Amino acid sequence: MDTSRILILFTSKDGNTAQMAELVEEGAASVPDTEVRRLRTSDASIDDLYWADGVACGSPTNLGILSWEMKRWWDVVALDAWAKIDGKIGCAFSSEGGLGGGAELACQSMMTVMQNFGMLTFGVTDYVSKGYTLHYGATAARAPRDERDRESCRRLGRRLAEFVGCYVHGRRDLHPNNAAYPRFP
Amino acid sequence: MDTSRILILFTSKDGNTAQMAELVEEGAASVPDTEVRRLRTSDASIDDLYWADGVACGSPTNLGILSWEMKRWWDVVALDAWAKIDGKIGCAFSSEGGLGGGAELACQSMMTVMQNFGMLTFGVTDYVSKGYTLHYGATAARAPRDERDRESCRRLGRRLAEFVGCYVHGRRDLHPNNAAYPRFP
Amino acid sequence: MDTSRILILFTSKDGNTAQMAELVEEGAASVPDTEVRRLRTSDASIDDLYWADGVACGSPTNLGILSWEMKRWWDVVALDAWAKIDGKIGCAFSSEGGLGGGAELACQSMMTVMQNFGMLTFGVTDYVSKGYTLHYGATAARAPRDERDRESCRRLGRRLAEFVGCYVHGRRDLHPNNAAYPRFP
Amino acid sequence: MDTSRILILFTSKDGNTAQMAELVEEGAASVPDTEVRRLRTSDASIDDLYWADGVACGSPTNLGILSWEMKRWWDVVALDAWAKIDGKIGCAFSSEGGLGGGAELACQSMMTVMQNFGMLTFGVTDYVSKGYTLHYGATAARAPRDERDRESCRRLGRRLAEFVGCYVHGRRDLHPNNAAYPRFP
Numbered sequence: 001m002d003t004s005r006i007l008i009l010f011t012s013k014d015g016n017t018a019q020m021a022e023l024v025e026e027g028a029a030s031v032p033d034t035e036v037r038r039l040r041t042s043d044a045s046i047d048d049l050y051w052a053d054g055v056a057c058g059s060p061t062n063l064g065i066l067s068w069e070m071k072r073w074w075d076v077v078a079l080d081a082w083a084k085i086d087g088k089i090g091c092a093f094s095s096e097g098g099l100g101g102g103a104e105l106a107c108q109s110m111m112t113v114m115q116n117f118g119m120l121t122f123g124v125t126d127y128v129s130k131g132y133t134l135h136y137g138a139t140a141a142r143a144p145r146d147e148r149d150r151e152s153c154r155r156l157g158r159r160l161a162e163f164v165g166c167y168v169h170g171r172r173d174l175h176p177n178n179a180a181y182p183r184f185p
Numbered sequence: 186m187d188t189s190r191i192l193i194l195f196t197s198k199d200g201n202t203a204q205m206a207e208l209v210e211e212g213a214a215s216v217p218d219t220e221v222r223r224l225r226t227s228d229a230s231i232d233d234l235y236w237a238d239g240v241a242c243g244s245p246t247n248l249g250i251l252s253w254e255m256k257r258w259w260d261v262v263a264l265d266a267w268a269k270i271d272g273k274i275g276c277a278f279s280s281e282g283g284l285g286g287g288a289e290l291a292c293q294s295m296m297t298v299m300q301n302f303g304m305l306t307f308g309v310t311d312y313v314s315k316g317y318t319l320h321y322g323a324t325a326a327r328a329p330r331d332e333r334d335r336e337s338c339r340r341l342g343r344r345l346a347e348f349v350g351c352y353v354h355g356r357r358d359l360h361p362n363n364a365a366y367p368r369f370p
Numbered sequence: 371m372d373t374s375r376i377l378i379l380f381t382s383k384d385g386n387t388a389q390m391a392e393l394v395e396e397g398a399a400s401v402p403d404t405e406v407r408r409l410r411t412s413d414a415s416i417d418d419l420y421w422a423d424g425v426a427c428g429s430p431t432n433l434g435i436l437s438w439e440m441k442r443w444w445d446v447v448a449l450d451a452w453a454k455i456d457g458k459i460g461c462a463f464s465s466e467g468g469l470g471g472g473a474e475l476a477c478q479s480m481m482t483v484m485q486n487f488g489m490l491t492f493g494v495t496d497y498v499s500k501g502y503t504l505h506y507g508a509t510a511a512r513a514p515r516d517e518r519d520r521e522s523c524r525r526l527g528r529r530l531a532e533f534v535g536c537y538v539h540g541r542r543d544l545h546p547n548n549a550a551y552p553r554f555p
Numbered sequence: 556m557d558t559s560r561i562l563i564l565f566t567s568k569d570g571n572t573a574q575m576a577e578l579v580e581e582g583a584a585s586v587p588d589t590e591v592r593r594l595r596t597s598d599a600s601i602d603d604l605y606w607a608d609g610v611a612c613g614s615p616t617n618l619g620i621l622s623w624e625m626k627r628w629w630d631v632v633a634l635d636a637w638a639k640i641d642g643k644i645g646c647a648f649s650s651e652g653g654l655g656g657g658a659e660l661a662c663q664s665m666m667t668v669m670q671n672f673g674m675l676t677f678g679v680t681d682y683v684s685k686g687y688t689l690h691y692g693a694t695a696a697r698a699p700r701d702e703r704d705r706e707s708c709r710r711l712g713r714r715l716a717e718f719v720g721c722y723v724h725g726r727r728d729l730h731p732n733n734a735a736y737p738r739f740p
Contacts, residue, residue, distance in 0.1 A: 063671040064320060065620065065664055068627035075623045083495050083554065086546045087533065098316040100324045100337065104289040105667055108482075109620055112660055116505055116618040118495040118546070120533070125453050125488040131326050133283040135249060135486055136290065141316050152285065163457065163490065167537035176456045176488070184453065248486040250435065250479055253445045257438035268680050268739065271731045272718065290482055293667075294435055297475055301433040301690055303680040303731070305718065310638050310673040320671055348642065348675065352722035361641045361673070369638065434690060468688040470707065474659040475691065501653040501696050505619060509655045511686050522655065 004031070004164040007052035008038040008157070010059065011069040016095035016143045017058050020153045023144060024056050024093060027157030031174065034161045041073040049081050054089040054164040055119070056157060057110045061094045064102035065109035074113050086118030089163050092137035093156055099141045107137030124159050126176075126183040128152050189216070189349040192237035193223040193342070195244065196254040201280035201328045202243050205338045208329060209241050209278060212342030216359065219346045226258040234266050239274040239349040240304070241342060242295045246279045249287035250294035259298050271303030274348050277322035278341055284326045292322030309344050311361075311368040313337050374401070374534040377422035378408040378527070380429065381439040386465035386513045387428050390523045393514060394426050394463060397527030401544065404531045411443040419451050424459040424534040425489070426527060427480045431464045434472035435479035444483050456488030459533050462507035463526055469511045477507030494529050496546075496553040498522050559586070559719040562607035563593040563712070565614065566624040571650035571698045572613050575708045578699060579611050579648060582712030586729065589716045596628040604636050609644040609719040610674070611712060612665045616649045619657035620664035629668050641673030644722065646715050647692035648708060654696045662692030679714050681731075681738040683707050 006028045012018035018040075025038045037048055049055070059066040092110035096103035111121040123136040128151040138156040140149040165174040176183065191213045197203035203225075210223045222233055234240070244251040277295035281288035296306040308321040313336040323341040325334040350359040361368065376398045382388035388410075395408045407418055419425070429436040462480035466473035481491040493506040498521040508526040510519040535544040546553065561583045567573035573595075580593045592603055604610070614621040647665035651658035666676040678691040683706040693711040695704040720729040731738065 062626075062630050064667040065626070068623050068630045071617075071620070071626050072623035075617050084547070086495055087536070089490065098312055098318040099284070099333075100289070100318045100320060102289060102320050102667075102671065104285070104287060105293065105321065108290065109664060109667075112478075112506075112619040112657075112664075115491070115493045116495075116657065118492065120459065120490040120492045121485070122488065122490045123485045125456055125486070127283055131283040133285045135285060135287050136482075139285045148284075166457070170540050177454070247441075247445050249482040250441070253438050253442035256432075256435070256441050260432050260438045269732070271680055272721070274675065287482075287486065294479060294482075297434040297472075297479075297663075297691075300676070300678045301472065301680075303677065305644065305675040305677045306670070307673065307675045308670045310641055310671070321667075351642070355725050362639070468682055468686040469654070469703075470659070470688045470690060470694045472659060472690050474655070474657060475663065478660065497653055503653040503655045505655060505657050506660065518654075 002169045004034045004161055004169055005051055005053045006034060006036045006056065006161055006164065007048050008036060008056045009041060009044050011041050011067045013060055016140065017060050020093050020095055020138060020140060020144050021058050023150050023153030024058065024157035027154030028161040030158055031161035031165060041069055046078055046081050049078055049085060052088065053168045054160045055114065056091050056093060056160050057114065058093040059106060059110060061096035061101055061103045061106040064105045066106055082117055088119045089160065089167065090114035090119040090121045091156055091160050093153060094137065095140050095142060097142065101141065103139035104136050107139065122163065124155055126155055127185065128155055129185055187354045189219045189346055189354055190236055190238045191219060191221045191241065191346055191349065192233050193221060193241045194226060194229050196226050196252045198245055201325065202245050205278050205280055205323060205325060205329050206243050208335050208338035209243065209342035212339030213346040215343055216346035216350060226254055231263055231266055234263055234270060237273065238353045239345045240299065241276050241278060241345050242299065243278040244291060244295060246281035246287045246291040249290045251291055267302060273304045274345065274352065275299035275304040275306045276341055276345050278338060279322065280325050280327060282327065288324035289321045292324065307348065309340055311340055312370065313340055314370055372539045374404045374531055374539055375421055375423045376404060376406045376426065376531055376534065377418050378406060378426045379411060379414050381411050381437045383430055386510065387430050390463050390465055390508060390510060390514050391428050393520050393523030394527035397524030398531040400528055401531035401535060411439055416448055416451055419448055419455060422458065423538045424530045425484065426461050426463060426530050427484065428463040429476060429480060431466035431471055431473045431476040434475045436476055452487055458489045459530065459537065460484035460489040460491045461526055461530050463523060464507065465510050465512060467512065473509035474506050477509065492533065494525055496525055497555065498525055499555055557724045559589045559716055559724055560606055560608045561589060561591045561611065561716055561719065562603050563591060563611045564596060564599050566596050566622045568615055571695065572615050575648050575650055575693060575695060575699050576613050578705050578708035579712035582709030583716040585713055586716035586720060596624055601633055601636050604633055604640060607643065608723045609715045610669065611646050611648060611715050612669065613648040614661060614665060616651035616656055616658045616661040619660045621661055637672055643674045644715065644718050645669035645674040645676045646711055648711055649692065650695050650697060652697065658694035659691050662694065677718065679710055681710055682740060683710055684740055
């Protein structure tokens with residue numbers, strides 16, 4: 001069986017998005033036969049992008065969209081991969097300065113970038129607790145301290161690994177509709 | 186002195202967005218010489234739109250954007266106003282099913298609609314408490330029960346009335362930079 | 371080999387989006403072992419959605435987002451399918467009143483809706499001629515009269531059928547990177 | 556009478572967005588008593604932002620959103636202005652690699668950034684010729700060679716100067732509803 005390869009690519013200023021990235025990794029790694037690279041943009045090369053089947057892209061919410069450092073990575077470092085990575089699967093996560101601060105829009109901006117590269121992007125229908133979801137990616141106000149924030153990040157990583165396993169590697173048992181864990185508590 | 190005229194236009198299914206609308210009204214009405222009409226789409230006509238200097242548009246977050254009922258109002262009821270209401274001022278509010286559920290995107294969709302009509306749209310920089318803001322409009326997970334959710338709605342209405350007073354009626358004292366209340370607690 | 375099942379779901383007022391839908395169908399049907407249902411929202415039921423592996427969603431650009439009729443279909447007709455259709459694949463197309471009129475934003479709004487349902491959404495990297503692409507879905511100013519507009523619609527349908535064939539039915543030869551036709555003329 | 560102060564802030568790689576910026580300036584300068592600064596991000600300081608009543612923000616469409624250089628300007632150079640420039644008026648323009656390439660989304664991303672700063676943002680209802688508009692900002696596929704592309708840029712600048720004159724400086728004659736030129740040819 002082919003291993004699913006997940007790149008968790010992020011920038012972080014205050015460490016909040018970095019903490020989210022660790023949790024996204026936890027979630028992805030909870031799916032058997034998944035290999036994860038968790039990298040800051042400063043440490044990630046275009047080869048990491050080629051390597052990956054799926055990408056979780058994370059940035060602080062800076063003015064309602066992704067950080068300039070993350071944008072620079074895609075504009076400059078990743079540019080040669082354009083038209084070569086169609087069909088990879090992508091999702092997003094973001095830490096905002098406060099609730100209502102634009103994290104959903106920041107996730108949308110990262111998905112817009114990945115769609116431009118021909119990637120398939122998704123959010124997650126699941127609720128991680130009553131009144132708490134990640135429909136357009138995992139979001140947190142500042143650090144993911146609350147257990148719901150933490151589970152939201154894990155669920156994003158898990159879903160990414162599931163979709164990659166299911167669609168890229170034909171492991172139909174990983175389809176979210178077959179999930180053994182409670183998706184709607 | 187001319188009175189500022191504010192239309193609070195909303196749809197609501199479970200009553201949550203309706204509660205938000207009341208609070209938006211409170212905020213708008215707290216600005217002197219402001220007249221408010223708070224109307225469900227079923228009760229609002231195109232004349233209410235012509236009457237208004239500014240519009241706060243509120244909808245439940247339904248699938249990440251505004252409700253079909255709200256869209257229908259603009260598509261059908263308001264259509265003749267197109268190209269006649271340029272320069273009115275607009276903002277948005279939305280109740281979502283859970284945090285991370287798309288309320289910011291729903292606000293964005295309402296601002297996209299109002300921009301199409303030539304309106305000027307805005308969010309609010311203020312924080313209503315530590316870690317709680319309304320940068321792209323007022324959002325709440327379900328009912329605005331929490332005092333921060335409630336103040337977020339009031340602040341939106343107040344800012345709308347301030348911008349209308351300042352820009353449409355020349356009351357420079359109402360510019361948010363002259364605010365007497367704490368904008369960043 | 372399993373047949374790929376494609377739903378082309380649309381609303382149309384002046385017939386322009388309906389013409390686009392026909393061309394999207396042409397493109398999808400050009401992929402072997404693909405079955406297509408092309409349906410107006412008035413004729414489409416929730417069972418068509420359950421049936422489909424992939425959905426091309428088309429609407430006129432009405433005020434910069436999808437039409438209220440299309441929104442109503444997802445809000446009302448499709449609602450029970452929520453959390454049951456995760457992982458289906460979706461894309462969008464839209465006819466706008468004029469270039470610069472919001473068709474890209476309308477496509478984005480349809481993808482936002484489909485993402486809410488847990489679907490994977492995509493645009494197309496390909497250029498259908500020099501200076502003409504469909505990065506966020508197929509767009510046309512009024513009717514798709516120009517051959518480039520027409521090819522843009524066909525390409526969208528073809529790509530949808532390719533992704534569905536490749537990912538849902540394991541037909542790796544259909545991956546766009548293996549395309550026999552010129553993707554960048 | 557106070558002079559209206561317009562900042563045209565842009566980045567450009569191939570010179571296309573730079574050409575658009577010149578035309579936006581032409582349009583703004585056509586409004587009496589308007590002073591314009593047209594500056595690349597590399598030449599613009601935070602004082603230019605404080606100086607301005609209105610900002611036209613232009614960037615190439617890079618991966619469906621603004622360029623990293625433009626984002627960096629707002630993230631780094633302009634950051635101290637946050638919460639000090641509420642109520643300024645903003646709009647956007649973008650050159651994309653091809654029609655359907657994301658210029659509307661790029662304009663949306665710039666308006667999202669400006670809204671985060673508390674600015675009022677707008678698009679333009681006017682058609683500059685049959686089937687050609689700028690509802691979410693001025694867009695062009697590559698260089699603004701076509702006269703319609705050129706007029707689209709001019710109209711954006713003109714509208715910005717009109718709104719600034721009307722709302723910030725109380726020159727009611729400048730309201731677009733009083734325009735002496737044909738807005739819908």
